[in-house]
Amino acid sequence: MSVITRDLDGKLRIYTKGADAIIFARLAEGQSPDVTEQHLHEFAVEGLRTFCLAYADLDDDGFQDWHRRYRHANSELIDREEKVAAVVDEFERDLTLLGATAIEDKLQDGVLETLKKLEQASIKVWVLTGDKQETAINIGLSCGAIDEGMDVVIINEDNLEDTAAQLDRALGRWSAMRTDPAMERKLGLVIDGQTLHYALEEELQKRFMIIVELVRRLDKDKVTLAIGDGANDVGMIQAAHVGVGIVSLEGQEAKLASDYSIGQFRFLGRLMLVHGRWSYKRLSKMVLFTIYRNAALTLCEIYWAFFSAFSGQPLLDPWMGGLYNLLLESLPPIVLGIFDQELTAEYALAFPEIYSKGQRNTAYNFRVFLSWILSAIWQSAVVFFVCFWGFGDIPQAGGQMLGMWAFGTVVFSVVIFTVHVMLLVYQSSWTKLLASLFFVSFATFASSYP
Secondary structure (H helix, E strand, O other), X not given: OEEEEEOOXXXXXXXXXXOHHHHHOOEOOOOXXXXXXXXXXXXXXXXXXXXXXXXXXXXXXXXXXXXXXXXXXXXXXXXXXXXXXXXXXXHOOOEEEEEEEEEOOOOOOOHXXXXXXXXXXXXXXXXXXOOOHHHHHHXXXXXXXXXXXXXXXXXXXXXXHHHHHHHHHHHHHHXXXXXXXXXXXXXXXXXXXXXXXXXXXXXXXXXXHHHOOOOOOOOOOOOOEEEEOOHHHHHXXXXXXXXXXXXXXXXXXXXXXXXXXXOOOOHHHHHHHHHHHHHHHHHHHHHHHHHHHHHHHHHHHHHHHHHOOOOOOOOOOHHHHHHHHHHHOOHHHHHHHHHOOOXXXXXXXXXXXXXXXXXXXXXXXXXXXXXXXXXXXXXXXXXXXXXXXXXXXXXXXXXXXXXXXXXXXXXXXXXXXXXXXXXXXHOXXXXXXXXXXXXXXXXXXXXXXX
16 A cells, blocks of 8 residues: 655655565665564564555656556546556555564454354355465464464465475375374465465366365355455455455445445354345245245146146136235245244354355255245145035036136135145244234235125
8 A cells, every 4th residue: 555745845755555575576676675574574473463664756747647647547447446556556666665563453352253153154264364474374373263283284485386396295294184094183274375376277276276175176156255344355355255344443445345244253153154044044935935836826727728628718817816926925925035034043153053054055956946846736736626626516506506717716715825824834933024914915815805
């Protein structure tokens, strides 16, 4: 991050703050950061977060030309961020090192407990940081991402060949642990950004994925969630499938760029393990029930086609079919998708292992979908044929038999009753709102007939 200043004499200067690897690569020739590097290493071993500071003097003509190109890049509609970054990179060169800072950045309350719950829920946790390697390891230890019993694999190389050799050595250690129970220990991986770029090259990707205990091929179906609290986390938050921003004193950038915003990291556990699971179960039930209710009514029309010689004569009054989804069967499924709670929040937090059922798609998969379709088939068949054989030969007051529209009304009434009973059985938690909507649905249906 940089800022450009102009003093009282009109002199321009750019001040830059960043990680040591970034700042050192931008220093002017003749700069010797050896002493600062030693200090940074000592700070990092103590678990302090470190930054380097540098500056460069600017001439006015060069700045005006740069500012014109910066405004032009900032007004681009295509690849704006890349073009702005390229222009900014031109100025952050030939810097003079000012020094380094080290601060103690304590973890928020509940971070360790939250990460343990996420691990128990079979969620893979990666800690991404721009700090030095030693600081990253200390952060990993303090937050529980790395524990004392782990065999930590550190991969920190500056070329593809050395990265491949390091991966092979790490893979050998991993294989030995898998084959020898006496050597079995948990693995922790520490890798810097440049080495990660090499590790994800096509020829090394498979070995790297084995080490991080993922599948033996790059699984495109994994869902990622990124959480951060600063402006430097915006790119990560936007790149993930789900972005979570923590409201902090560092600014509102992470919050504005995220899908969800929380006050502290510890609330992530409730967001995922409680509300995430509730949302998955509710939406699964609502989608399956919506398909079921439409199939149950439509199949009755199909059965009727066999008795009407496929003439195209509908069984139901057109108003019935139109009001079925619009009014009679619209609100109860919505309540199911919003308010249903299979488990209480306290139980979901106490037993995070149940979250893994969602990762295996146990609530919504082809087998579950097929079971709902089969339920719709046999239930609609029972409704139609019981009504057909039970009411078809009953004479009316004038001696006439039950007409087609009357028969359709009977079938429609029984379908509505069956669908509502199915929803009651499938609902995990009954509420006053759900009961009142059931009453409204039946009252609306009953009031539509004299």
